[in-house]
Amino acid sequence: MTLHQLLLILWARRKPALAVLALTVLATLVVSLMLPKQYKASTAVVVDVKSPDPIAGMVLPGMMAPGYMATQVDIVTSDRTAQRVVKLLRMDESTQIREQWLEATQGKGEITHWLAELLQKKLSVQPSRESNVINIAFTGQEPAFTAAVANAFAQAYIDTTIELRVEPARQYATWFDSQVKAQRERLEAAQKALSDFQQESGIIATDERLDYEMQKYNELSSQLTQAEAQGADSTSKQKLGSSDTLPEVMTNPLINQLKADVARLESRLKELSGNLGENHPQHQRTLAEVNELKARLKSETLKVTSSIGTAGRVSQAKEVELQAAIEAQRRKVLDLKRQRDEISVLVREVETAQRGFDAIGQRMTQSTLEAQSLQTNVSVLTPAFEPLGPSAPKVFLNVLVSFAAGLVLAVAVALAVELAQPRVRSAADLALAMSVPVLAVLDPATRPPTDGKWRFWRRLRAWRDGRGVQMKVSEA
Numbered sequence: 001m002t003l004h005q006l007l008l009i010l011w012a013r014r015k016p017a018l019a020v021l022a023l024t025v026l027a028t029l030v031v032s033l034m035l036p037k038q039y040k041a042s043t044a045v046v047v048d049v050k051s052p053d054p055i056a057g058m059v060l061p062g063m064m065a066p067g068y069m070a071t072q073v074d075i076v077t078s079d080r081t082a083q084r085v086v087k088l089l090r091m092d093e094s095t096q097i098r099e100q101w102l103e104a105t106q107g108k109g110e111i112t113h114w115l116a117e118l119l120q121k122k123l124s125v126q127p128s129r130e131s132n133v134i135n136i137a138f139t140g141q142e143p144a145f146t147a148a149v150a151n152a153f154a155q156a157y158i159d160t161t162i163e164l165r166v167e168p169a170r171q172y173a174t175w176f177d178s179q180v181k182a183q184r185e186r187l188e189a190a191q192k193a194l195s196d197f198q199q200e201s202g203i204i205a206t207d208e209r210l211d212y213e214m215q216k217y218n219e220l221s222s223q224l225t226q227a228e229a230q231g232a233d234s235t236s237k238q239k240l241g242s243s244d245t246l247p248e249v250m251t252n253p254l255i256n257q258l259k260a261d262v263a264r265l266e267s268r269l270k271e272l273s274g275n276l277g278e279n280h281p282q283h284q285r286t287l288a289e290v291n292e293l294k295a296r297l298k299s300e301t302l303k304v305t306s307s308i309g310t311a312g313r314v315s316q317a318k319e320v321e322l323q324a325a326i327e328a329q330r331r332k333v334l335d336l337k338r339q340r341d342e343i344s345v346l347v348r349e350v351e352t353a354q355r356g357f358d359a360i361g362q363r364m365t366q367s368t369l370e371a372q373s374l375q376t377n378v379s380v381l382t383p384a385f386e387p388l389g390p391s392a393p394k395v396f397l398n399v400l401v402s403f404a405a406g407l408v409l410a411v412a413v414a415l416a417v418e419l420a421q422p423r424v425r426s427a428a429d430l431a432l433a434m435s436v437p438v439l440a441v442l443d444p445a446t447r448p449p450t451d452g453k454w455r456f457w458r459r460l461r462a463w464r465d466g467r468g469v470q471m472k473v474s475e476a
Contacts, residue, residue, distance in 0.1 A: 009418045016417055017410035024409055028402030029395065037390035041147040042137035043154045047072055048377040049132055069127050069134070072378075075164070076125045076136060076157045082116035084156035089148060091115050119149065133381060143386045150384035161376050169367050176364035183360050187353035194346040197339075214333060220326045228319055258297040265290045 010017060049068065075081060086092055092111050101111045124137040136153050140146040269290055272283040 010411065010414050013414035013417050017414040020413045021403070021406035021410040024406030025399060025402050028398050032393045032395045032398045035393045036141050038139050038141060038393070039143045039146045039387045039390055040137055040139045041143070041150040041384040041387050042135055043150045043384035044133050044135050044381040045154050045157065045378055046381045047132045047134065048379070069132065072134060072157075072161075073125050073127055075160055076134065076153065077120060077123060078160070079113070079116055079120075081153065081156045081160050082119050082123075083112050084159060085119060085149065085152045086112050086115045088152045088156060119153075123153065136384075138384075143388075147384045147386045151380075154380050154383070158376055158378050158380075161378050165376070173364060173367040176360055176367055179360050180357070180364050183353065183357040187350065187357050190346065190349040190353045194343065194350055197342060197346060216329060220322055220329055223318075223322055228315070255297060255300050258293055258300060262290060262293045262297060265293060 047069065091097055092115060097115070098111060101107075101114050105114060119138075122139045124139070126135045126137075127133070128135070136150055136157070138146055138150040138153065140149065265286055269283065269286045272280065272286055276283055278284075
């Protein structure tokens with residue numbers, strides 16, 4: 001089908017096509033005028049994802065995730081937020097709304113859920129593409145109510161974000177509270193065990209006492225070494241055959257003095273023996289003195305040698321005593337070390353319990369503060385105001401759309417009628433219908449026109465048909 005044929009068909013079927021177009025536009029206009037006016041109010045909230053948390057002091061990584069803004073949009077459109085809007089506006093307390101609910105649901109379900117679903121159907125939430133702003137719009141029949149609902153959704157969203165943050169913090173605070181009690185009991189038990197052990201052992205500062213006992217042990221070991229050396233020295237001196245060569249004898253001043261006196265008297269005795277004879281009383285007296293000095297010298301030498309033996313025996317007895325004392329001191333030192341190890345274990349348990357108690361206490365304090373915090377990273381950027389004019393229905397736009405749709409529908413109706421009742425409206429239609437070439441066209445337009453109304457159209461048809469016939473003849 002050519003454009004010329006389509007135009008002929010539309011012109012021939014112009015009456016039903018125009019009727020369809022007019023009916024479509026008129027129906028759209030009537031419906032648009034009869035529809036109740038709709039008002040749209042919108043508010044904008046901004047979500048801060050870069051500022052640190054005021055309590056934790058750090059930026060949460062989840063805020064920087066790509067799906068964070070989508071999650072916030074889901075929170076705005078959630079049933080929980082819508083039900084909070086119902087509570088904020090006290091819609092469930094209205095007698096008229098309750099009657100509508102009873103009529104619509106026969107009292108089934110809850111009025112809060114029913115109203116929340118109705119509000120969600122007229123809610124529109126759109127996040128900005130390159131910012132952290134969320135636009136919340138609500139459409140209704142009353143301007144004041146529409147603005148109130150939009151602002152209520154913004155406030156309900158803020159309250160819901162606070163609740164979603166506070167509720168886990170409250171659960172954590174409750175759990176940490178029980179853990180703090182258990183950790184406190186563990187710390188008190190560890191401190192009591194340490195105190196009881198210190199009282200039983202009488203140890204306050206284990207390191208200082210152990211150092212003192214170790215020093216005492218070292219001193220006893222040194223004394224034992226000296227005693228063993230003295231005993232070995234006395235034993236070696238006693239084994240010598242001559243006591244005159246002992247250092248103690250040779251260095252004794254009394255023995256040296258006696259030896260000098262004996263030597264002097266013996267020299268005098270030789271002198272008297274040569275001058276007076278051995279039977280002279282003076283010689284006898286001097287001989288008696290020499291013998292007395294020798295006896296005394298022997299006695300003193302015996303005392304010195306016996307003192308060496310006594311010192312050896314004393315050293316041996318001292319060795320036995322020192323060995324017993326060292327053994328006792330060694331056991332004491334070992335007991336102190338064992339006690340120190342036990343106290344160290346108890347002290348570490350106390351320190352571990354203290355660190356755990358401090359850590360859990362800090363987390364409990366933080367969770368408690370978060371549970372009591374009313375801060376949020378969402379704030380209202382632009383509140384909703386009562387709209388001055390309706391947003392729907394848009395009569396002019398609806399008429400334009402209906403006119404375009406009516407044109408399409410009119411063309412479709414004209415073509416449908418033409419297909420139902422086909423007509424030959426030109427030589428081309430005849431050639432197409434009969435499958436034979438057209439040789440000539442007898443057009444009444446060549447006669448003088450009888451009706452001035454169709455003069456222009458007849459001439460146009462004659463010019464068209466004449467051109468078509470010429471082309472057919474030339475082809476033949």
